[in-house]
Amino acid sequence: MIYSRLFILAILSCTACASILLVDSNITYNDRIAAFGPRLLGGVEDGPGLQGNLLPPILEKDRYGCEVIEPPTTEWIAFVERGECSFIDKVRAMQASGALAVVVGDRHFNGWITMYAPGDTSDVRVPSVFVAQHQYQILLMLTDKQHPLRIELLKDDMLTWPLLDMLLVVVLSPAVMMLSIYITWRLRQRQFRKQELAPSDIVTKLPLRTFRREKSIDVDHEECAICLEDYIDEDTLRTLPCRHEFHAGCVDAWLTSHKKFCPICKYDICKRAPGGSNEQTPLLGA
Ligand SMILES: [Zn+2]
Ligand SMILES: [Zn+2]
Known part of the structure; x- marks a missing residue:
């Protein structure tokens, strides 16, 4: 350019x-x-x-x-x-x-x-x-x-002017074409990136629970796989449709700005909630 x-x-x-x-x-x-x-x-x-x-x-x-x-x-x-x-x-x-x-x-x-x-x-x-x-x-x-x-x-x-016009066309046409290709590429990148993320309205509708050690049912997952910190009492955890839990803050940021997949099992959290509906998954209901 x-x-x-x-x-x-x-x-x-x-x-x-x-x-x-x-x-x-x-x-x-x-x-x-x-x-x-x-x-x-x-x-x-x-x-x-x-x-x-x-x-x-x-x-x-x-x-x-x-x-x-x-x-x-x-x-x-x-x-x-x-x-x-x-x-x-x-x-x-x-x-x-x-x-x-x-x-x-x-x-x-x-x-x-x-x-x-x-x-x-x-x-x-x-x-x-x-x-x-x-x-x-x-x-x-x-x-x-x-x-x-x-x-x-x-x-x-x-x-003279006709030659100048011709030169301008010869120079400008590829430049305009390159610019349009670049803009299309950027738009596609943005769209692609958007498709990779979970909408925040779907994420915020996923169930939350407060962690208490004596009530912990799953001893294998007592640490957040995102920040690698152990859960402590009163931590707010977000439960994904695949039943994996993380700190709500950690997983919300992960899903909305990194990837829409569960960090552990790669479950697509948008898959079971088309259009942002808040339906419970069979796994959670089990
Ligand atoms: Zn965490
Ligand atoms: Zn999972």
Whole structure:
């Protein structure tokens, strides 16, 4: 179950997978679409993606994209560095600076994240993507203050919705089947266990007597076979239909929570008392 859940999470997180196409060289680099802002539509099915000129802010101090600046080029896709302010702050600042889209790169770590923003982000009109350290460094080398890099932001076609649906079905069906098998097995176990025990209303209707040594008729059974203690005067004993006697407390617990059979002769105490009737057995009457 845990594995299938992780797999579903992995698939769902990969719906944020997208790519950056370098228009001149036709090379693509992976990126991740942010959880906020408009979706990217480009791809084999959707036609062309969002094209623009990738360029970092001209001044070094603006490289994080936290402040509104003059757009350094036309059809600008802002290329900013992770850090200093939140992702949503960068995207808002770059949107206000005239960027068509925002590419955020990680200078220090090569891990992938999906950029997330709390609260209302309905004001965000430009898409934004994240690139890990490796992609960030390559793209940074390719961009030049005088010559921006022509790129196209694409949605990844590898995982489109029908495929995702299919994967979910393939993963979920066995998981649901396993869960139903497990629930059925547990229910059967419980039912089986219940059948092994005596209902307390049948047990409490079995006759009781108070033990007195001088009146003892059966010298062989002067100890309780469950707790192995000798009976002492005034002990309350429960007599089973098979005539075996035990401490009432001991045998009641045995029959209702362990087994419905006499601990000595394995007599089924429910056998002669269908539906909890309190009829006396021929043995007791003898
Ligand atoms: Zn006992
Ligand atoms: Zn018995």
